[in-house]
Amino acid sequence: MKFSKKTATLCAFALGVTLLAASAFADTMLGSGFQSLKDSIKTTMSKLTNDVDNFSANIIVSTKIDGQVISESTNDLKFDVTNKAKETREKIVKKGEITEFYKYDNENQIIYKNFEDDSYNVYEKRKYNNDNNKIVENPFEEEQAKDAEKILDAFVGSLQDVIEIEESGGKKMYTGNLSETQIPPLANAIASFVFKYSILDERNADRLDIPYPKSNIYLLNASGKAIEDEEGIVESGIFTASISAQDSKGIEHIYSLDFSVDIKDINNTVVVAPNLDGQKVTYNKEGYEFDNKYIGKYKNDIVKREGNSFVKVGERFIEIISIEDGNVKGKYYEVYNEGYDADNVRSFDFYSNYDESIHFTIIHYTNDKSENKTGIIHRTGTQNINVSFNAIIDEENGGYSYSNDDEEGFDNTFIRIFE
Known part of the structure; x- marks a missing residue:
């Protein structure tokens, strides 16, 4: 399925963006605890973008077809909000092949690692005003997110009892489970449309060499769990969903998505540039139009x-x-x-x-x-x-x-x- 580095990073910032806005399966999070969870996610984003000095996040995304893992992506992210620096490490396992990605980014430079020969590329950034640029942006401050929230609120409908809340030791645990019989026809239609034309379109299916979900698409089940700490921050979340679909030959397949995120080391994360002494390094300037x-x-x-x-x-x-x-x-x-x-x-x-x-x-x-x-x-x-x-x-x-x-x-x- 299609998961860009930008999408993965955004997921690290906000479990809610994935579960409530960007996912075709957003209706898993509806129910009696919906408003409380939504408020918790907003609080999390506000604190991570404005109140904390630094934090780390770990994201794992796994996709399966008929129970077989097709690809798995692991992202380890570090953010220095105060000093506007971040570090991204990603490992993708697809059909037994491993691809690694590394990027360090601050106000002055971007550093990439080439894992084929362990060399580095350093890009000097342009010298323009970065004072208003944040290393982490709050998606809930964007107009599109506000409009999506209104649509989601209106879409809650009759699904009022899916989310349950438990409190223990100052923490809250949100859990939700949605079976095939609980999913309204409209929700299924939207999920099917987004899945077929956005998440796993024909081009991505061909690139991954997997059957394209052509017809009879419907959501089988979805479940999620999120834990809110004593400070009101969603520190972890797990989400899983399964969709049934027939390929161009009429063969039925089960497509599954597993997603997890952990936000940790708040105000205890150190982000430093890699040591390039003795390394093979190519220096460039950002944004060359002509060479x-x-x-x-x-x-x-x-x-x-x-x-x-x-x-x-x-x-x-x-x-x-x-x-x-x-x-x-x-x-x-x-x-x-x-x-x-x-x-x-x-x-x-x-x-x-x-x-x-x-x-x-x-x-x-x-x-x-x-x-x-x-x-x-x-x-x-x-x-x-x-x-x-x-x-x-x-x-x-x-x-x-x-x-x-x-x-x-x-x-x-x-x-x-x-x-």
């Missing part, structure tokens, strides 16, 4: 309208001369055909500064009036580039506008010349 393969010449046609026809009167050229550490240097010039004279044949050099080009590659140049101007250059297609001159940059909102020096019919796309 040496883009050095070369690009052009497009200067076209004018004559009567009811288009006539080529010349060519525009962009030459990228050098690219170093994400900094681009080049020149722009125009060549007009004989018999076509322009009032101004433009020609100028340009350059970019990597550190200021957060959302785009911003170029600087001086026009024919000796005015300092900015433009935008970015890739288009496989090997071509797109260039806009006389641009007004709005980095804060991630946008820009441009006029191309008020030239009518300016073509922004430049095609690579291979000689």
Whole structure:
């Protein structure tokens, strides 16, 4: 089934996102303890994102078909909320093959480990304002989560007795079990739709080499347990569900999901970068749009309208001369055909500064009036580039506008010349 690293990390933060919002089986958590559990999950997210200094989480996701384990993913996550650092270790076992993943991330750098040769890749982050960025975001503060919560509340319906609550030693244990006969037709229809088209679509089934659930899909059973500690934090949760479906040949299969999460070592978690002394390390900068393969010449046609026809009167050229550490240097010039004279044949050099080009590659140049101007250059297609001159940059909102020096019919796309 489809479980990206981003999804797994989010599950570590909030059991509720998985059980209440992102899962096709959210109705397992309905019943008399529904509101109490929902409030506990919200409290957990609020404290993990705002009140604690650090914490760890362990997530295990296992998928089965007809009782046979197809894949199992184990994620060990560490979060330093105060210092904005996190460490991710993941191990995936799929059909007997083991794949490992490691990532360290802080405000200044991202470090990946290549387990094939035990080397490391270090990416220096761009130097822009990270003051408002959190290492852990609270999904319940997002508009989509608020809307999903309203839908879920309205969807509770007649399932009022599924969740049970037990208290002991200052802790609360929430348990819920849902059998096939307790599942309303609407809940089953929604679960079937999400399972077939989102969780295990045809592409993922083909990638995993497993039967695609094509028809007669319905939820067999689902159960879950969550434990809330004395501070009101959901410290652990277990969830399991089974779905029956027929493949394209009409053969019935049972698809099962097991999910568990443990939140631990609150305010006792230490997150440190790996020791790279003596290791094979490749250093890069985050977000390079251009590298040496883009050095070369690009052009497009200067076209004018004559009567009811288009006539080529010349060519525009962009030459990228050098690219170093994400900094681009080049020149722009125009060549007009004989018999076509322009009032101004433009020609100028340009350059970019990597550190200021957060959302785009911003170029600087001086026009024919000796005015300092900015433009935008970015890739288009496989090997071509797109260039806009006389641009007004709005980095804060991630946008820009441009006029191309008020030239009518300016073509922004430049095609690579291979000689």
